[in-house]
Amino acid sequence: DTAVSQTPKYLVTQMGNDKSIKCEQNLGHDTMYWYKQDSKKFLKIMFSYNNKELIINETVPNRFSPKSPDKAHLNLHINSLELGDSAVYFCASSRGGGGLNEKLFFGSGTQLSVL
Amino acid sequence: GNSVTQMEGPVTLSEEAFLTINCTYTATGYPSLFWYVQYPGEGLQLLLKATKADDKGSNKGFEATYRKETTSFHLEKGSVQVSDSAVYFCALARGTSYGKLTFGQGTILTVHP
Numbered sequence: 249d250t251a252v253s254q255t256p257k258y259l260v261t262q263m264g265n266d267k268s269i270k271c272e273q274n275l276g277h278d279t280m281y282w283y284k285q286d287s288k289k290f291l292k293i294m295f296s297y298n299n300k301e302l303i304i305n306e307t308v309p310n311r312f313s314p315k316s317p318d319k320a321h322l323n324l325h326i327n328s329l330e331l332g333d334s335a336v337y338f339c340a341s342s343r344g345g346g347g348l349n350e351k352l353f354f355g356s357g358t359q360l361s362v363l
Numbered sequence: 364g365n366s367v368t369q370m371e372g373p374v375t376l377s378e379e380a381f382l383t384i385n386c387t388y389t390a391t392g393y394p395s396l397f398w399y400v401q402y403p404g405e406g407l408q409l410l411l412k413a414t415k416a417d418d419k420g421s422n423k424g425f426e427a428t429y430r431k432e433t434t435s436f437h438l439e440k441g442s443v444q445v446s447d448s449a450v451y452f453c454a455l456a457r458g459t460s461y462g463k464l465t466f467g468q469g470t471i472l473t474v475h476p
Contacts, residue, residue, distance in 0.1 A: 252406065289450055289469035291407075296463065304463055338406055350456070352399075352464065354406030 251275050254339045254355040269324045269358045271339030280322035285336040297322050334362045365390040369453050369467035376443055376474050384438040384470045386453035394455040396429055396436040401450040443474045
């Protein structure tokens, strides 16, 4: 069983479109995250939700809107896609608040290509 | 703010060679330090961690020692295998950071038979 699963694995779309990436975890974790990995492999956090409540919202354009219908799901919706949005997006989860001793579990990533 | 700097890659080694990937950090106080590994086509996995100065994290033959005096957490392995080919990320966490890990830029390792 996949612990953290995200769909789709690949997403190719035109500039200006709206798209969503879904994420689900079956680990019973309280906290979920979205990370963005750019073409140079640099990884940066975007959002964090704890029990469906937004905890971290980094400096991300408001075209990006996370939605957590329940603590097992954290979806990412992106409006008006731009070329610079092309990246690999990773969903992750952790048991608690992801503090000093927390281990994060990552999904396998969604490669988004905006043409 | 917090930051993590890793050695530039890519690193290419022959099987059974010795591996070192350097990692230094900047943070106030006493962060926890981590190494994550990303195998091709997969998400990141925790490889090892250390939560206080002089701690040594180890897993799968990899080791890293938390050196507060040099603010470093270098990853080492005595004899690499082809299956170790992956991207390695050094990261730190401070306090109740809600998973706000600060990652280094990643180092691509390729091991040839």
